[in-house]
Amino acid sequence: MMSQYNYFKLTLLWFLAFHAKAQQPVVPIVNLIDTVEIITDVWGIPHIYADNEYDLFFAQGFYAARDRLFQFELWRRQATGTVAEILGRRELERDIGTRLFKFRGDMDREMNYYHDRGKLIISAYVDGVNAYIDLARRDPENLPVEFNLLGILPEKWTPEIVISRHQGLLGNIGTELDMARAVSLLGQEKVKELVWFHPKDPDLVLDEQINQDHLFEDILGLYNAFRRPVRFLPGDIVPQHRNSEENYGLRLDELRSEDDLISADALADMGSNNWVISGSLTESGYPIMANDPHRRHSAPSLRYMAHLVGPGWNVIGGGEPVIPGISTGHNEFGAWGLTVFNTDAEDLYVYRLNPEDPDQYAYKNNWEDMRIITDTISVKGEEPHIVALRYTRHGPVVFHDADLNVAYAIRCGWLEIGGSPYLASLRMDQAHDFESFRAACNYSHIPGENMVWADRNGNIGWQAVGIAPVRRHWSGLVPVPGDGSHEWDGYLPIIAKPSLYNPQSAIINTSNEHVTPLDYELWDAIGFNWSDPYRGDRVMEVLSSGTRHSIADMTHLQTDHISIPARQLVPLLLHSSFRDSTTQEAAGKLAGWDYDMKASSVEAGIYNAFERRIRSEMKDFMVPEKAHPFIDIQMKKIVQWLVLPDGKFGTDPVQGRNQFLKKTFELAVQDLAERLGPQIEDWVYGQEDYKHVWIRHPLGYAVNETMASKLNVGPYPRGGNSYTVNNTSSADNQVSGGSFRMIVDLVEWDQCLATNAPGQHGNPDHPHYDNLFEIWASDQFFPLLYSRDKIEAVQYERLILAPVTTPGRD
Numbered sequence: 001m002m003s004q005y006n007y008f009k010l011t012l013l014w015f016l017a018f019h020a021k022a023q024q025p026v027v028p029i030v031n032l033i034d035t036v037e038i039i040t041d042v043w044g045i046p047h048i049y050a051d052n053e054y055d056l057f058f059a060q061g062f063y064a065a066r067d068r069l070f071q072f073e074l075w076r077r078q079a080t081g082t083v084a085e086i087l088g089r090r091e092l093e094r095d096i097g098t099r100l101f102k103f104r105g106d107m108d109r110e111m112n113y114y115h116d117r118g119k120l121i122i123s124a125y126v127d128g129v130n131a132y133i134d135l136a137r138r139d140p141e142n143l144p145v146e147f148n149l150l151g152i153l154p155e156k157w158t159p160e161i162v163i164s165r166h167q168g169l170l171g172n173i174g175t176e177l178d179m180a181r182a183v184s185l186l187g188q189e190k191v192k193e194l195v196w197f198h199p200k201d202p203d204l205v206l207d208e209q210i211n212q213d214h215l216f217e218d219i220l221g222l223y224n225a226f227r228r229p230v231r232f233l234p235g236d237i238v239p240q241h242r243n244s245e246e247n248y249g250l251r252l253d254e255l256r257s258e259d260d261l262i263s264a265d266a267l268a269d270m271g272s273n274n275w276v277i278s279g280s281l282t283e284s285g286y287p288i289m290a291n292d293p294h295r296r297h298s299a300p301s302l303r304y305m306a307h308l309v310g311p312g313w314n315v316i317g318g319g320e321p322v323i324p325g326i327s328t329g330h331n332e333f334g335a336w337g338l339t340v341f342n343t344d345a346e347d348l349y350v351y352r353l354n355p356e357d358p359d360q361y362a363y364k365n366n367w368e369d370m371r372i373i374t375d376t377i378s379v380k381g382e383e384p385h386i387v388a389l390r391y392t393r394h395g396p397v398v399f400h401d402a403d404l405n406v407a408y409a410i411r412c413g414w415l416e417i418g419g420s421p422y423l424a425s426l427r428m429d430q431a432h433d434f435e436s437f438r439a440a441c442n443y444s445h446i447p448g449e450n451m452v453w454a455d456r457n458g459n460i461g462w463q464a465v466g467i468a469p470v471r472r473h474w475s476g477l478v479p480v481p482g483d484g485s486h487e488w489d490g491y492l493p494i495i496a497k498p499s500l501y502n503p504q505s506a507i508i509n510t511s512n513e514h515v516t517p518l519d520y521e522l523w524d525a526i527g528f529n530w531s532d533p534y535r536g537d538r539v540m541e542v543l544s545s546g547t548r549h550s551i552a553d554m555t556h557l558q559t560d561h562i563s564i565p566a567r568q569l570v571p572l573l574l575h576s577s578f579r580d581s582t583t584q585e586a587a588g589k590l591a592g593w594d595y596d597m598k599a600s601s602v603e604a605g606i607y608n609a610f611e612r613r614i615r616s617e618m619k620d621f622m623v624p625e626k627a628h629p630f631i632d633i634q635m636k637k638i639v640q641w642l643v644l645p646d647g648k649f650g651t652d653p654v655q656g657r658n659q660f661l662k663k664t665f666e667l668a669v670q671d672l673a674e675r676l677g678p679q680i681e682d683w684v685y686g687q688e689d690y691k692h693v694w695i696r697h698p699l700g701y702a703v704n705e706t707m708a709s710k711l712n713v714g715p716y717p718r719g720g721n722s723y724t725v726n727n728t729s730s731a732d733n734q735v736s737g738g739s740f741r742m743i744v745d746l747v748e749w750d751q752c753l754a755t756n757a758p759g760q761h762g763n764p765d766h767p768h769y770d771n772l773f774e775i776w777a778s779d780q781f782f783p784l785l786y787s788r789d790k791i792e793a794v795q796y797e798r799l800i801l802a803p804v805t806t807p808g809r810d
Contacts, residue, residue, distance in 0.1 A: 329429075
C-alpha cells in the first residue's frame with residue numbers, strides 16, 4: 001500500500017505537471033514502464049514515441065483523453081447506457097436500447113480477436129485514459145467547459161467501453177423495415193420500379209405468416225434510440241449559460257430540416273472515396289493512395305489523428321479517438337484507406353407468441369423460452385428503473401406485444417466476437433505487404449468496407465471486408481419469420497469477398513458504388529443497394545485521363561466539384577423557353593456553364609436549386625403519398641427516367657419530360673428569388689444563406705449565443721453537393737462529408753497531406769480546437785510529417801510521461 005508521504009509526493013507531482021507552463025512538461029505516471037515522449041506538431045497531431053507496446057497504447061489513450069475528454073465522457077455514457085443518469089427520463093429508451101444490444105460474450109476472446117495481443121493493447125489504452133481522468137478530476141476547475149456547463153465530472157473507463165458497437169455503421173435494419181412497409185403498401189413490382197436494386201434482382205415478397213398491419217408499429221424504437229446522437233436541451237445547462245426556449249425552438253426547426261435532407265438521400269450523403277494508382281500513372285513513379293471517409297460533421301470531429309512509434313509500430317493516420325490504433329493511414333511499408341462496402345449484417349425476425357405465455361415464441365413446431373436479463377438503470381430525478389431485456393435465439397427483442405401476439409428481434413452479425421468497428425485495424429497497422437494486409441482484413445467485421453492498399457514495392461490492391469451472413473433463399477431486404485425457416489448458413493469468409501491485386505488498368509477506385517466484378521460467384525452474401533455512381537465515375541474520368549498524376553493533382557480531385565448529373569440534365573432544359581425574364585436569364589446562365597459547383601458560382605446556385613426541385617417533384621410524381629416516408633428515389637433512377645423518358649410522362653414522353661423539367665426549373669427560380677432576392681447575381685452558391693458549413697457542438701443549441709459562438713464552428717461558404725467527389729451533402733449546411741482526408745505519395749513518407757476539420761482538440765478553449773477548419777473549408781491541406789527531424793521542426797509541444805515507482809511494485 002502506498003505510504004502517506006509517497007501519496008502526497010505523487011499528488012504534488014501530478015499538480016505541478018498539470019499546471020506546468022514549461023516547454024517540456026513532465027507528467028509522472030504510476031502504471032508506466034518506461035519514459036514516453038509525445039511531440040505535438042503545430043497542426044495538433046501527437047507523435048508518440050515509446051519503448052514498449054504497453055506504454056505506446058497507454059500514451060495514446062492518455063493523450064487522446066487529454067485532447068477529447070468530453071467526447072470520451074459522452075461516448076462512455078452512450079456505450080454503458082448511462083445517459084439518463086444525467087439527462088433524465090427522456091433518455092431512458094436510449095439506455096434500455098444500449099443495454100439490450102450490449103456485447104455479452106467472452107471479453108478475453110473479444111479483445112484478442114482484434115490483435116494477438118489485443119487484451120494488452122486495449123487494457124493499456126484504457127489505463128492511459130483513466131490515468132488522465134484521475135489527473136483531470138484532481139482539478140475540476142480546469143476541466144473542459146462542457147463539464148462545467150452540465151455540472152458533471154468524467155468517469156472511469158473499462159475495456160467494455162472500447163469495444164462498444166453503439167456508434168458503428170452496423171447494417172440496414174431501418175431500410176429493411178421501410179422496404180417491408182413499402183411492399184405492403186405498393187406491392188413488390190412497384191417498389192422495384194422505384195428503388196435501384198443491382199447488380200442482382202432481389203426477392204421482396206413478404207412471407208404470408210407476417211401480419212403486414214403490425215409492420216407499422218414502432219418496431220425499431222429501442223434500436224433507433226441507442227443509435228441516435230445525444231441531443232441536449234437548454235434545461236440541461238447551468239442557468240447562466242442556458243439558451244432561451246424560444247431561440248432553441250428556432251434552431252431545432254433548422255436542425256430537423258437538415259436531418260430530413262440527410263435522411264432523404266442517406267446513400268448519397270454517407271459516402272466516402274478512396275483510390276490507389278500505380279506508379280505508371282504518377283509523376284513520382286510510385287503509387288499514390290488517397291482516402292476521404294465521409295461521416296456526419298461534429299465539433300470536435302469524429303476522426304482523430306495520431307502517430308504511434310514503438311517496437312513493431314510506426315504508423316500514422318486517422319481513426320476514432322476512443323479506440324486504439326490507426327484506421328486509415330500508412331506505416332513504413334504501405335498505405336491504406338477505406339470506404340463503405342454495403343454489407344447486410346442484420347435481419348429482422350418476426351415471432352408468433354404463445355397466448356398462454358408471451359415470453360415463449362414458436363420455433364420449429366415448439367414453444368421456445370426467451371432469455372430474460374433484468375437490469376437497473378439510473379434516471380436523474382427518479383427512482384432507478386428496472387427493465388427486463390428479452391432475447392430469442394436470434395438476438396435482442398426490440399418489440400414485444402402480448403396483445404398483438406407478436407415479437408420482433410434483430411439478428412446482428414456485429415454482436416459476434418470481433419464486431420467492434422475499426423478495431424481490426426490494429427492488425428492492418430503492422431502489415432508489410434498486400435498478403436499480410438489481406439490477412440489482417442480477414443478480421444475486419446464492422447463496418448463493411450472497401451480496403452485499398454499501396455506499398456513501396458509498387459503494388460496496389462483492394463479487399464472488401466465486413467461480416468456477411470449467407471442467406472440461401474431470401475434477400476435480407478424484408479423481415480422474415482423467426483420460426484426456423486430462415487436461418488443464416490454461417491458467414492462468408494471475409495477473405496472470400498471480392499478483391500483485386502495490381503490490375504492492368506493501374507487504378508483501383510471505390511466510392512461506395514457497386515464494384516463487385518460480374519464474374520464473382522458468391523452472391524448470397526453481396527447486397528443489392530449501392531450509392532449513385534457519380535463520384536466514382538468522376539474519379540475514374542480524371543484518373544484514366546492519360547496524364548501522370550502528382551500529389552497536388554490528388555488534392556484537386558479530392559475537392560473536385562464537377563457534377564455529372566448536371567452535365568446530363570442541364571442540356572435537357574436548354575430546349576425550353578420561359579415567359580418570365582428572370583427565369584429565362586437563369587436558364588441562359590446555365591447554357592455556358594462548365595458544371596463546376598464551386599462556391600463562387602451563380603450557375604451552381606441555380607443548378608442546385610433545380611436539382612433539389614427535380615428530386616422533390618419526382619418523388620411526388622412517382623411515389624404514392626402513403627409510401628413517402630418509406631421510399632426515396634436515388635439520383636441515378638431520376639436521371640435515367642429523364643434522359644430516357646417513357647410512358648410515365650404520358651403518350652408523348654419527350655414532351656411530357658420537357659414539361660416536367662420546365663415546371664421544376666420555374667419552381668427552382670421562384671425558390672431562389674424568395675430566399676435570396678430577385679437579383680440573379682445574389683444567387684451565388686457558397687454563402688451563409690445558401691451553401692455553407694457550420695459545424696455544431698453537441699451542446700451548441702442548448703447554450704446561449706455567447707457560449708454557442710465558442711462551441712460551434714463556422715459558417716464558411718462551400719461548393720459541391722451529394723454527387724460531387726467533394727461530397728458536401730444535400731443540405732444547405734454541409735452536415736456530412738469528408739472532414740478527414742489523407743493523401744500519400746509512396747515515394748517519400750514525408751510527402752503526405754491531410755485535413756481534419758475543425759481540429760484535433762476537443763476543448764473549445766484550446767488553439768487546436770478549430771485551427772484546421774478554414775484550411776479544410778477552403779479545400780486546402782497540411783503536411784502530415786513522419787520523420788522525426790521534420791516533426792521536431794514544426795513542434796508545438798513536447799510532453800514527457802515518466803514512470804513513477806510506487807511501494808510494492810518492482
